[in-house]
Amino acid sequence: MNKSYTIFKVLVAASFMLASVSVANAQVRVWVSGVGLDTNPCSRTAPCKTLSHTVAMAPVNSEVNCLDPVATGNVSITKSITIDCHEGFVANDSTGTTILINFDLFDASDARKSVRLRNLNIHGVTSNTRGIRIFSSVPVPDSAVHIEDCVIDGIPGTPGSGIADNRTGGGRLLITNTTIRNTSGTAISHLPNSGSTRVDITIDNVRIYNCAFGIAVSSGARVVVTNSVIADCSNAGLYAEGPIAPSDFHANNLALNNNATAIQQVAGGTIRIGNSQITNSTANGTIGTVFSYGNNRVLGNAGTTALTPVGADSHSNGQQ
Amino acid sequence: MKNVHTIFRALLFCTLALAFVSATQAQSNHTWVTGAGGDDGGPCSRTSPCSTFSGAYSKTATNGEINCLTPGGYGAVTITKSITINCHDVFGGASHSSSQGVLINFDSFSGTDTTKSVRLRNISYQGVDTGTRAIRILGGANSAGSKVSVENCVIDGNFGTPGRGIEDTRSGGGSLLVTNTTIRNLGGTAISHASPNGSARIDIALDNVRIFNCLYGVAVRDGGNMVITNSVIASCESAGLYAEAILAASTLHANNVALNNNGIGIQQASSGANIRIGNSDITNSTTNGTSGTVNSYGNNRVAGNAGTTTLTPVGPDSHDKGQQ
Numbered sequence: 001m002n003k004s005y006t007i008f009k010v011l012v013a014a015s016f017m018l019a020s021v022s023v024a025n026a027q028v029r030v031w032v033s034g035v036g037l038d039t040n041p042c043s044r045t046a047p048c049k050t051l052s053h054t055v056a057m058a059p060v061n062s063e064v065n066c067l068d069p070v071a072t073g074n075v076s077i078t079k080s081i082t083i084d085c086h087e088g089f090v091a092n093d094s095t096g097t098t099i100l101i102n103f104d105l106f107d108a109s110d111a112r113k114s115v116r117l118r119n120l121n122i123h124g125v126t127s128n129t130r131g132i133r134i135f136s137s138v139p140v141p142d143s144a145v146h147i148e149d150c151v152i153d154g155i156p157g158t159p160g161s162g163i164a165d166n167r168t169g170g171g172r173l174l175i176t177n178t179t180i181r182n183t184s185g186t187a188i189s190h191l192p193n194s195g196s197t198r199v200d201i202t203i204d205n206v207r208i209y210n211c212a213f214g215i216a217v218s219s220g221a222r223v224v225v226t227n228s229v230i231a232d233c234s235n236a237g238l239y240a241e242g243p244i245a246p247s248d249f250h251a252n253n254l255a256l257n258n259n260a261t262a263i264q265q266v267a268g269g270t271i272r273i274g275n276s277q278i279t280n281s282t283a284n285g286t287i288g289t290v291f292s293y294g295n296n297r298v299l300g301n302a303g304t305t306a307l308t309p310v311g312a313d314s315h316s317n318g319q320q
Numbered sequence: 321m322k323n324v325h326t327i328f329r330a331l332l333f334c335t336l337a338l339a340f341v342s343a344t345q346a347q348s349n350h351t352w353v354t355g356a357g358g359d360d361g362g363p364c365s366r367t368s369p370c371s372t373f374s375g376a377y378s379k380t381a382t383n384g385e386i387n388c389l390t391p392g393g394y395g396a397v398t399i400t401k402s403i404t405i406n407c408h409d410v411f412g413g414a415s416h417s418s419s420q421g422v423l424i425n426f427d428s429f430s431g432t433d434t435t436k437s438v439r440l441r442n443i444s445y446q447g448v449d450t451g452t453r454a455i456r457i458l459g460g461a462n463s464a465g466s467k468v469s470v471e472n473c474v475i476d477g478n479f480g481t482p483g484r485g486i487e488d489t490r491s492g493g494g495s496l497l498v499t500n501t502t503i504r505n506l507g508g509t510a511i512s513h514a515s516p517n518g519s520a521r522i523d524i525a526l527d528n529v530r531i532f533n534c535l536y537g538v539a540v541r542d543g544g545n546m547v548i549t550n551s552v553i554a555s556c557e558s559a560g561l562y563a564e565a566i567l568a569a570s571t572l573h574a575n576n577v578a579l580n581n582n583g584i585g586i587q588q589a590s591s592g593a594n595i596r597i598g599n600s601d602i603t604n605s606t607t608n609g610t611s612g613t614v615n616s617y618g619n620n621r622v623a624g625n626a627g628t629t630t631l632t633p634v635g636p637d638s639h640d641k642g643q644q
Contacts, residue, residue, distance in 0.1 A: 028415045028448040029393045044355045044392060061449040061477060065411050067355075067391050082476065084444060086391075086411040112449065114505055114533070116476060144533055144555070146504060148474075172555055172581070174532050176502070200581040200604065202554040204530065222604045222624065224580040226552065248624055250603050252578070274621045275599070293621055310623075317618030318635025319598070 030058045033067040051075050055083070060110050066119075074098055078105035082116040095127040095157070103136035103143050103167065113143040113171075121151045129157035131180070136169040137193060143171035152180045152187075160184030160212070170197035170220070179207045186213040187233070196220035196245030203228060213237075214259065219244040219268065229255045236261040236287070242268020251276060258282065262301065263290045272310060281305070347381040353412075355392020373397040373405060373414065382433050388412040396421050400428035404439040408472075417448035418480055426459030426466045426490065436466040436494075440473060447477035454478060454503075459490040464520065466494035475503040475510075483507030483535070491518025493543075495525075502530045509536040510556070519543040519568030526551060536560075537582065540593075542567040552578045559584040559611070565592025575599050581606065585625065588612025596634055605629070 029044075032054040036047035041057075047067050048054040052075045054064050066085035074096055099122070101115050122131045131152035134145050145165075152162040162180035165173050173190075180187040187208040190199060196219035203225040208214045214230035216239035217223050223240075230237040237259040240249040247269045254276040256262040262278045265271045265288030274293030278285050278301060285298060285305025292307035294314075351364035353376045360375030362368040366389075370376040373394040376386045380403055388394070388407035396416045397405075405412075414421045422445075424438050445454035454475040457468055468488075475485040485503035488496055488511075496513070503510040510531040513522055519542035526548040531537045537553035539562040540546045546563075553560040560582035563572040569592040577600040579585040585602040588595050589612065598617030602609045602625060609622060609629025616631035618638075 028417055028446065029413055031391075045357075063413065063415075063444075063446050063448075065391060065393075065413060080449075082446070084411070084474070086444070112505070116504070118474070144505075146532065148502060148530075172533070174504075174530075174554065176530050176552070200555065202532070202552060202578070202580050204552045204578065222581065224554075224578055224601060224603050226578045226601065227550070227576075248604070250580075250601065250621070250623055252601050252621060253576070272621070272623055295619075315618055315637040315639065317616065317633035317638060319617050319619075319638040 028059070028062045030054055030062060030064050031067055032064060032070055034070045035068070051083070055081060060107070061112065074100070077101045077115055079107065080110050080112040080114045082118065083120065084116070084118040086119045095129070097130040097133045098122045098124065098128060099132045101132070101134045101145060103134075103140040103169065103171070104138055113140055114146070115144070116146040116148070117150060118146070118148045119150065122153070124154040124156065127157045128155045129159065130161045130164045131155055132163045133161070134163075134165045134167055134173065135193075136167040136171070139169040139197065140167065141170040141197065143167065143169070145171070145173050147173075147175045148177055150178045152178070153182050155183040155185070157184065159186070159189075161189045162187040162211070163189065165190045165199060165201070166193050167199060168193050168195045168197065170199055173199065173201045175203045175206055177205050180211070181209040183211040185211070186216045187211040187230075188215045189213070190217040190221045190223070192219060198222060208233070213239050215239070217247045217249055217269070218242065219247060221247040221249070223248070224250045225254060226252045229257070230259065231255070231257045233259040236264040238263045238271065239266070240269025240271050241266035246270060255279075256281075261285070261287050262305075263287070265289050278305060348379060349381050349384040351376045351380045351384065351386050352389050353386060353392065353394055354389040355394075356390060358392075377403070382430070383435055383437075398423045398425065399438055400425050401430065401433050402435040402437045404441065405443060406439070406441040408442045411444065412442060413444045413446060415446045415448055416451045416454070418450045418452070420453040420456045421445040421447070421451065422455045424455070424457045424468060426457075426463040426492075426494070429462060436463075437469075438467070439469045439471070441469070441471040442473070444474045445476070447480065449477045450480045451478040452480040452482065453484045453487045455486045457486070457488045457490055457496070459492055459494065460518070461492040463490040463492035463494045466490065468494070468496050470496075470498045470501055472499075473501045475501070476505050478505070479507040481507070482509075484512050485510040485531075485534070486512070488513045488522060488524070489515050490522060491515040491520060493520035493522060495523040497525050498529055499527045503534070504530075504532040506534040508534065509539045510534045510553075511538045512536070513539065513544040513546070514541040515543065521545060531556065536562050538562065538572075540570050540572050541565065542570060544570040544572075546571065547573045548577055549575045550577075552580070553582065554578070554580040556582045559587040561586045561595065561597075562589060563587075563593035563595050564589035566590065568592070569594065572596075577601075578603075580604055583607045584611050585609045585629070586611070586614045588614055597631075602629060
């Protein structure tokens with residue numbers, strides 16, 4: 001009797017353990033808190049402390065949420081995941097790249113290859129090199145990175161990028177409602193490590209202040225920027241080149257103010273702009289060939305501003 | 321005997337009084353949820369909050385409001401009365417893997433609920449890759465005059481069937497407002513209006529909506545009158561904007577919309593669907609810029625699309641007046 005009771009107890013204990021493991025595995029939302037512990041299970045009532053540990057604990061396709069302000073070190077992302085710190089505050093005080101998304105290390109079973117970063121405040125302080133870096137050396141044409149409602153400030157190192165997309169294998173990048181300021185290099189940079197696989201970039205409602213370049217794209221980029229402001233960049237607000245393959249830059253309703261050059265086109269880049277402001281450039285309004293829809297407002301620029309009509313005269317229809 | 325009767329009456333009175341108190345507690349105008357220490361067995365008051373939306377829902381009076389005290393994952397809920405769920409300034413998440421996040425069924429609204437209004441604000445719906453719909457709106461004849469507002473929400477990860485963000489299948493009419501909302505990563509349509517068995521007018525206003533990675537971005541059908549402004553729809557495999565008319569006409573009016581990298585930028589699927597677009601960008605479509613008849617105010621920017629892009633002027637040439 002005693003023996004069978006002991007076996008029973010062991011079985012009960014084992015069932016509880018299995019149940020507990022299963023709950024951990026099924027967790028679709030994990031939690032981080034500035035006063036949590038990394039020895040915790042990252043649950044709502046026992047949150048973890050660092051973003052990097054919490055991300056490591058989170059299953060593929062799950063969501064990391066911040067309970068309160070979090071001071072964190074750098075994070076490496078190697079699976080599809082959401083980090084959303086709504087009304088939380090994530091401060092990064094370390095060197096190097098704050099958030100590295102490396103698609104080379106994503107598991108083959110991770111079909112979505114989708115990373116969503118939302119409501120993060122990345123503060124580089126003294127020697128950060130990049131706020132968010134997106135990397136691949138293998139083909140990842142369906143990979144997608146979403147950056148929403150973020151603030152990136154103070155990236156003084158080299159190359160000093162706010163967001164750097166260095167994917168060789170293609171993919172998509174979507175940036176909305178985000179402010180990037182005080183970067184020593186390019187606020188939003190597309191520059192593949194090699195090759196020219198197409199990367200589709202959509203940028204809406206982004207404010208960029210005080211940088212070397214505002215938005216710069218290279219071989220294989222297809223970028224559309226709308227409803228945004230780029231000001232006080234010491235080289236150029238918009239920049240497109242295509243040393244290996246063409247890049248395409250389409251802009252609508254932008255304010256380009258007080259940059260050295262507002263828009264710079266280099267060989268291989270195609271730029272079209274409509275319904276935008278090009279004002280107070282300190283060197284030139286434009287460099288290279290910049291196509292215009294004929295409804296931009298240009299004023300107060302030093303040097304040269306030359307806009308080439310996209311096509312013949314056109315008229316609105318049926319408007320009153 | 322008389323004593324017994326008196327005692328019985330006293331007991332009956334006490335029972336009724338207790339029932340009344342209990343009913344009053346159960347239906348507050350303002351209820352609260354918390355992610356830590358909440359208890360759905362409590363009154364969902366500010367000092368005794370509940371732990372889930374569905375727990376708080378049953379304690380909230382018609383036209384009342386549920387608020388979030390702290391960040392939390394508050395689960396799915398079915399709505400059958402006028403109500404607001406608002407998690408302003410804290411994180412209110414609803415995970416709904418393999419199911420829907422919110423079901424709003426106007427057929428089950430009480431006859432005395434004349435407002436027929438549901439407001440969802442500041443909520444993050446996470447389908448965890450397998451969700452079927454984040455917000456589902458149902459209703460037959462009782463949906464006439466019904467109103468749904470979705471504000472400041474995020475919807476993600478619905479690759480279950482049908483894989484929709486917001487699905488409106490009301491056949492009896494009503495209105496839908498979606499503002500400041502991001503919908504991404506869906507196997508189906510991000511915002512879908514399609515009634516399977518009716519064509520009563522549904523007025524739909526979408527403003528400042530960002531849609532990424534879906535099959536269709538915004539789709540409207542019989543009786544749908546949709547206006548979409550100041551929005552972005554990108555990387556949708558079939559079409560960014562889609563309108564069709566099987567039982568009755570539909571209209572889709574768009575202004576300042578960026579349609580980028582979709583299969584088709586704008587698709588008119590049948591002749592009774594009237595699409596008009598102005599001051600918008602149709603770029604980098606991978607199949608066609610447009611399909612069917614798409615009417616244009618003549619001030620759209622079109623570039624980099626594969627296949628065909630044909631825009632039909634809405635009317636004669638027009639000019640700005642009095643601008644300098």
